[in-house]
Amino acid sequence: MHNFTCATYSTLAADPLVRGVWKTSLVRRAGGCDYLMRAVLAVSAMHLAHQQQQNQPGGKAAEERSRYLSYGYRQHRVASKRAVAVMMGADKLGPEEAESLWLFSVLTMYFGESPFSHLSPHVHIYVYLYECGCLCV
Numbered sequence: 001m002h003n004f005t006c007a008t009y010s011t012l013a014a015d016p017l018v019r020g021v022w023k024t025s026l027v028r029r030a031g032g033c034d035y036l037m038r039a040v041l042a043v044s045a046m047h048l049a050h051q052q053q054q055n056q057p058g059g060k061a062a063e064e065r066s067r068y069l070s071y072g073y074r075q076h077r078v079a080s081k082r083a084v085a086v087m088m089g090a091d092k093l094g095p096e097e098a099e100s101l102w103l104f105s106v107l108t109m110y111f112g113e114s115p116f117s118h119l120s121p122h123v124h125i126y127v128y129l130y131e132c133g134c135l136c137v
Contacts, residue, residue: 035078036100072111
């Protein structure tokens with residue numbers, strides 16, 4: 001969470017007002033919503049992996065990058081399954097839960113735009129969601 005509130009949030013938007021929402025409102029909301037917290041941690045892990053790649057190419061950095069990527073994918077996989085379970089009861093959603101799901105979906109798009117994908121970003125996110133059982137075709 002420290003990395004997200006110190007660095008990652010500022011990479012998600014150019015507008016300072018929107019950055020403020022990512023840094024404060026999102027984090028506050030994630031404190032009471034498991035799948036949203038996990039999505040925040042997943043995006044932050046991808047950001048850390050990207051920083052490792054830029055700052056320290058080579059052996060130890062590759063190991064760290066791999067660890068961050070693994071953690072990010074694991075957190076997002078669990079978050080996705082929990083968010084889908086909430087969506088299954090969509091007829092009972094209140095405004096706060098709907099907002100949390102919307103924030104989760106935006107974070108999922110950022111997660112899917114990770115530079116570590118060998119596929120095009122849009123294909124990558126659909127393949128990922130299908131593989132973790134969150135998208136039925």
